[in-house]
Amino acid sequence: MKNNTLKKLACALLVTLPAVASAQNYPQGSIEFIVPFSAGGGTDFASRVLTEKMAEQQGWNFVIENRGGAGGNIGLAQLTRAAKDGQVLAMGQTSNMAINPTLYANIPYDALTDFTPIALVSSQPMVVAVSKQSAYDDFAALVEAARENPGKVSMSTPGAGTVSHLAMEVFSNQADIEFMHIPYPGAAQAVTDAIGGHVDFVAASLPSVLSHLRSGSLKALAVTSRERNDALPETPSVAELGYEGFEASDWKAVVGPAELPEDIVATLNAAVNEALQDERLRTTIENEGSTVEGGTAEEFADFLQAEHARWADAVTASGATVQ
């Protein structure tokens, strides 16, 4: 084990040169994988574990390129300029494929026509959580408080226009209540101020709060996925609390440039699904608080259509725009 680890370390440090192309026609040399965010975030993490497993199983070579900026729009825009041979792929997700197209005044691509959907990878629900000292014991109490004092119950989110913020906007509309929205530059600070009791509750993705739920410094009141989450079996979903049909999740998916040949899409989809079957990869993703997805390219294409339409409504209803 130790020896193996050392070897891998040595390999990763020394052998980053492009591998020789495999026997098949695809791929021709290494595949460039665009991560439209800076290194170190959730999308970067998912991309690295996925491509590492695919490289191991298929003998392919991936070159990760972090191309962050403008809420993930810049990296995806770069994909639209790539050749249509599947040598350049990217990790799209809820914000840059479903939310930003409506949120941003100018966006350099059409999320529905400029990309070829390949496979859904994973998703994570949003969690509504309060500090352990909070007087709110359940979700109903929080909603009731907001109904009695409109705009007084404070909610921290990772920022204006994030999935967490918009999900709560949709919820507020549906429940006909109003929270006091306190946006933060990122999930870490939003969560910290909720633990410290400076805001009444936090709405953030499950991975960003999971360790605090486990350690008991935060209490989860509800999750936004349709069903309960395996990591939080005790926490009800918003939908089951009487808000029928309510669902919000932050998903990640592999996409290629438009008009990718069908056989390449099939090869890639099979490779992603094979990687997602791997036990170790599944635990890695689940430990983080995400749900492993997978499925066919067609299923993802339909899902993308639906999500695009749903979030467009949410953004319009919230009145948020980025000029």
Add this chain to the structure above:
Amino acid sequence: MDFFGNLGLGLQTALSLTNVFYCFVGVFLGTLLGVIPGIGVLAAISMLFPITFHMEPTSALIMLAGIWYGTSYGGSTASILLNVPGTPANAVVCLDGYPMAQQGRGAVALFMTTVASFVGGSIGIVILTLFAPVIAQYALSMGSAEYFSLMLLGLVAATGIADGSAVKGFVMVMLGIFLGGIGTDVYTGTQRFAFGIPELGDGISLVALAMGVFGVAELIISVGSVKGKRFESSDLTLRAMKPTRDDMKRSWRPMLRGSGIGSFFGALPGTGPSLAAFIAYAIEKRTARDPSRFGKGAIEGITAPESANNAADQTSFIPTLALGIPGSPTMALMLGALIIHGITPGPGLMTEQPSLFWGLVMSFWIGNVLLVILNVPLIGIWVRLLAVPYHLLFPAVLMFICLGTYSVNNSTFDVLLVMVFGALGVGMRKLAFPAAPLILGFVLGPMMEDHFRRAMLLSSGEFATFVQRPISATLLAITAALVLWSTLSALRARRRSTSQ
């Protein structure tokens, strides 16, 4: 388990052959990253991140942490020898480190920054070991009102960080705040001064700004003025490394103060080593009997900030380990390394994973000792860089700045920003506008705006929130006292000069 039992367990874990090896890999890479201007620790740690999936979590964390605090040791090297900061946290070391090198005391400066780094690191570790849970709880009670008052105190304390015209210093602070505010507004999503350029929507990177106004500007000025041999070869011997008794006497208090300031800022999520180094420098200059020595090679001007940024590196593990709250993206990545292995960071970590927690803490000692062993002999090699003719050196330094900046986000935009800020830096130097206040305004301005707006939102528009909350009120009182004291001493100095 008792405290000493824990320390023993930690030492045992940290001293295993594998862990010492990974600790060495970490601090070696860290030193390398620190010496190279431009490239950041975050980029390097995320490259190595996938490797940690296959490692024992303790070893993985020991290695990543080694990279993190190792950069601060290496970061001052280029500041001192070339006037080009290795990382933004070392930019302030340029102010006195480079004059020391010009006076032929480059080796002394490198040696003293290593000593200061070790002292700062050690004090940081002691504080981390003894008080982590208490400090972590205290940090949680700091809300936006407290942060705003603290930043205001920092800004007031740090005015006068540079020499020359006070008006020019203020102009630079304002320009820094303006540049820091470019990008997407957290509250409304409005893109401020982005002019439709998507890259500007994420704001200007501190690395690009620091590399431009300090690094590139320095290269441009020096190529035009440095001719021929710059240093006597006797300056480069190992004997030249030995600090004088005066150096030591002047340094130990600033090192302790710097370590204290660094430990304080490190433990607060969201602040960090850069801010700590700037404040530590400013406080030394303010409290010095003869502030005019600063900027001309004062030893306190390098030892205080270097102790501060190293202490901050260590205490930034306090919120990370004791609460599971990452104070910076780099710390978030380290937490990620734990979570992948199914370990929950948070208050339970110390009791549930004592060998991991104490092993990591003890590895910091080993890492700091390794860094001293690694850095002291390296001084001899680094100072020889000065013997390399400048016309061969500057293209190399420029290449590292460009490539380092580019590698962070594969963004040519950031490289172009370095170019623009390089031109700005040359203009500033020619017109005697100081660069340090620009960086300070850039770091502090957006945080102050953010916390002020949030405090106002949370208090429903009551300004009283800043004085009703005890911590915030105390900080504001100190700020007011500082302003009063500076005004009085300035008036007294003026009266004395007119009466003469």
Add this chain to the structure above:
Amino acid sequence: MLNRDIVDIFTGLALAVFGLVIALYASSHYQLGTLQRMGPGMVPMGIGAITALLGALLAGGGALRPRVALSGIEWRPLLAILGGILTFAIAVPRVGLAPAIATMTLVTSLADRQLRLKTVALLIVFLVLAAIVIFRLALGMNIPIVRWAF
């Protein structure tokens, strides 16, 4: 007027104009809000106004001081180094690491007349090797050494 500190007068006036432009742009393009509920335009407007004031102070101070000599800018190093960075930024995503370093070094070497072409060639070889060893091998970064992407 010409025997006053003309440099401070001009930079001061330039800063005053710059500050006013920022303040006006911020107040006309972004919501100002109130101090209690600040909009995105409030801070930039304040900063612009203060900068304008400080610029005026600087110009005023300059008018009271006698003229000081200003060392001239050496244009050759300035243009060569800024040009070097520009060529690097243009070249690296299109032709890869090695050609980008080569062109950058060639352009920057114009900054110093002492550099001969042979020395520059040796320097390029050294820098390309150093970049490959440090960035690709030691740090495992994925910047292609040579590529063709237009």
